[in-house]
Amino acid sequence: MSSVSFIGLGGMARAIAARAIAGGNSVELVGRDAAKAKDLAAEFGGGATVGTFGTVPAGDIVVLAVPYTSAVAVVTQYGDALAGKVIIDISNTFDADATGLITPDGTSGAQEIAKAAPASAHVVKAFNTVFGHVLAKNRPLDVLFAGDDARAKAEASTFIESLGLRPLDVGGLQMARWLEGVGPLLMGLARHGAGTFDIALGVNVLG
Amino acid sequence: MSSVSFIGLGGMARAIAARAIAGGNSVELVGRDAAKAKDLAAEFGGGATVGTFGTVPAGDIVVLAVPYTSAVAVVTQYGDALAGKVIIDISNTFDADATGLITPDGTSGAQEIAKAAPASAHVVKAFNTVFGHVLAKNRPLDVLFAGDDARAKAEASTFIESLGLRPLDVGGLQMARWLEGVGPLLMGLARHGAGTFDIALGVNVLG
Numbered sequence: 163m164s165s166v167s168f169i170g171l172g173g174m175a176r177a178i179a180a181r182a183i184a185g186g187n188s189v190e191l192v193g194r195d196a197a198k199a200k201d202l203a204a205e206f207g208g209g210a211t212v213g214t215f216g217t218v219p220a221g222d223i224v225v226l227a228v229p230y231t232s233a234v235a236v237v238t239q240y241g242d243a244l245a246g247k248v249i250i251d252i253s254n255t256f257d258a259d260a261t262g263l264i265t266p267d268g269t270s271g272a273q274e275i276a277k278a279a280p281a282s283a284h285v286v287k288a289f290n291t292v293f294g295h296v297l298a299k300n301r302p303l304d305v306l307f308a309g310d311d312a313r314a315k316a317e318a319s320t321f322i323e324s325l326g327l328r329p330l331d332v333g334g335l336q337m338a339r340w341l342e343g344v345g346p347l348l349m350g351l352a353r354h355g356a357g358t359f360d361i362a363l364g365v366n367v368l369g
Numbered sequence: 370m371s372s373v374s375f376i377g378l379g380g381m382a383r384a385i386a387a388r389a390i391a392g393g394n395s396v397e398l399v400g401r402d403a404a405k406a407k408d409l410a411a412e413f414g415g416g417a418t419v420g421t422f423g424t425v426p427a428g429d430i431v432v433l434a435v436p437y438t439s440a441v442a443v444v445t446q447y448g449d450a451l452a453g454k455v456i457i458d459i460s461n462t463f464d465a466d467a468t469g470l471i472t473p474d475g476t477s478g479a480q481e482i483a484k485a486a487p488a489s490a491h492v493v494k495a496f497n498t499v500f501g502h503v504l505a506k507n508r509p510l511d512v513l514f515a516g517d518d519a520r521a522k523a524e525a526s527t528f529i530e531s532l533g534l535r536p537l538d539v540g541g542l543q544m545a546r547w548l549e550g551v552g553p554l555l556m557g558l559a560r561h562g563a564g565t566f567d568i569a570l571g572v573n574v575l576g
Contacts, residue, residue: 261540261541262475267473267475268469301575306554333468334468350547351539351572354539362573363570367565
């Protein structure tokens with residue numbers, strides 16, 4: 163069981179938090195709008211607590227579930243309140259057309275977030291390759307993740323497994339660039355090859 | 370049935386050509402080393418013809434199966450000999466560590482190849498997200514592809530289906546950047562999350 167705080171209350175936070183509660187984790191919900199956090203906690207039937215935005219989160223794991231365009235600012239505002247935390251960055255960074263990324267070459271959203279976080283915090287990129295509405299279907303899915311700190315990755319991996327999902331390590335945090343590149347690919351697949359957004363990327367290990 | 374020429378005689382060419390012959394396509398093998406092309410054709414038991422490097426390929430589809438580091442030079446050398454062809458670029462463009470790409474931001478191997486090709490040729494990116502040794506296992510797999518020309522994409526798609534593979538369109542040729550980014554991801558998965566190179570990326574369409 164992990165202790166997990168969600169910063170941000172959108173569709174992805176809701177989908178992951180619901181699975182987190184079902185998986186027996188301790189869940190805290192945090193948003194700028196405290197009333198919204200309370201409403202969501204109530205929806206979850208008491209399975210989650212509510213925290214205060216900008217203060218030290220209760221969870222050892224912090225799921226940063228705000229749009230990438232505000233993620234660095236939120237982490238900067240939190241500052242030392244995130245010291246020692248495992249920060250799971252779930253953001254997608256694709257542009258308005260969903261064909262390119264808004265972060266420049268040689269970096270990624272996850273790496274930019276890591277730069278803004280306290281040195282004692284460790285960023286793990288995960289979940290951005292899964293659509294929120296697909297996560298909400300409660301199926302087993304593959305979750306690709308990347309990070310530089312082995313212990314933080316192990317904690318993230320345990321958490322992902324507790325959600326009924328298969329964690330698949332792709333390497334160091336610089337690999338977040340290519341995980342974020344899966345965002346446009348999934349959008350393109352949905353619009354062209356698959357013809358539906360009800361799709362999930364998977365990895366088959368061949369016998 | 371498609372008429373397909375392979376330029377390059379490495380493991381990927383061998384794997385795709387074997388499936389192409391099994392799928393009833395007309396196959397031509399072309400390499401700088403004509404003897405090697407003849408040997409491979411003989412291995413295929415007469416199922417393939419042998420062409421001359423640098424001259425007009427017999428196939429309407431040309432699978433460019435040389436390493437990316439020589440691909441632009443080969444296309445430039447061919448010049449107008451590739452006029453009107455559907456060029457399938459299968460190259461991976463990752464660096465020696467397989468963590469980054471050797472092409473700069475805002476472009477891709479496929480787009481660089483398209484720049485070097487005659488205006489009447491159309492480049493389709495495909496197959497780079499599948500390991501050659503996995504293709505050789507003769508299983509049904511997903512092949513993600515991208516391109517700008519609808520007719521060229523339709524021809525590539527028909528060809529991919531003839532190999533017992535599922536073609537999945539991800540959009541325009543600029544999406545090749547993110548298909549090429551799957552290269553490092555697969556390498557990272559093999560080394561970290563999956564622990565084996567016997568893996569295949571797949572897309573599940575959820576009911």
